Amino acid sequence: MSDGQTVQTAPLRVAVIATSWQERVSLQALVEANPAFEFLGSAADAEKLVDCLAGSVPDVVVTDIAPEASDALKTLFELSHALPSLVLLSDDPDSDWILDALPADAAAILPRNAMPAEIVVSIEAVAAGLCVVTRDVLVRLLAGTRAPRQKLSGEPLEALTLREIGVLAMLADGLGNKEIARQLDISDNTVKFHLSSIFGKLGATNRTEAVMLGMRHGFIMV
Template sequence: MIRVMVVATSGVVRAGLSAVVTTNQLMTVVGSASDLDLLAREIGRLQPDVVLVDLGNNPQQSVWKKLLLLNEQQDPLGLIVMVEELDSIDLEAAMYSGIRGILPNSSTESEIVAAVEAIASGLVVLHPDAIELLYRREKVWNNPVQTLTTREIEVLVLLASGMGNKLIAKSLHISEHTVKFHLSSIFQKLGVSTRTEAVAVGVRLGLIML
């Protein structure tokens, strides 16, 4: 019997994930938690084989540090994280923290159950979209990028602070059209397709600091 613990801020999500797990006769839900701090307090007592964690739509860098600490304090955990947008997380940091599986929230019941089974067997599970993201980022990392201009770096810094195009334009005293032009150039030079990826690559290349 595979012992599973479910972690999610939303009670509805916890109930839904628990229901998915229990559709498989070889799995049982031994407990649930509303956050990682509660998980840390309960995990030693409940001794799950797999921990299914829903991170919602805003996973912070501190999450990976907490999960890494959990893995260091306990026997290696079968951690699966579910996120709303795969490109919103630092996949490298997630894997380094000891996570064994990464799935989008849109995963089907059969995908979730299959992931739990695989991780309980000692395997690593990555959704195809996560593998594609890693591949794209690896290409950027291993290939020289064109140098950003001073203005493009300024735009990237403001982008990293969470500003939208209108606020960036106001801050730099330029038009929104010019902001869009700079963003297009940044995306092309860094080999990315989203604002999140642009910031992540900019940090990795040392162009900006968070």
């Protein structure tokens, strides 16, 4: 600034969920060592974290619990209208459930043995609205590793119903099962039934693949 003053930005509020107390202590030390972060608290699961925070909502949650943590956080923080971003530490960041969770539930996915600097950069990235994934996950998202079932079988693609198209569009918007059920006023089991039908018709094996195939065949646009 021309008058020599600097703009002070508020530190990022960071919380931790980890099953191991050693991991919680390690992540807490990492957060507290960075002056750009404010450590809010830690717990072994999402419910205990919410109790620990007593109404405060973090900007970012670093967690090694997946994929249940993201769903629990959505439910527990939904009244605040300000869901935290997630940095997920996983033993298997390239597994299929990661591809299912990524569009809706996580902004960063790192291996559990990620370097401290990588975790710090990921916290800053997700707080800025960016996604962080490993190279292998990115390659699978862009190109895919499995051929759709309808190509293998040679069967023609079956058209989706209007309700299934609506559910698929909600998947593309990043909604979880509970959110879809709430918006459509249907049960969770009915949502699962629709998803099963969508996957079967498109030949998809997970949510990400279903959205990609739905876009490819013109059922939805993103």
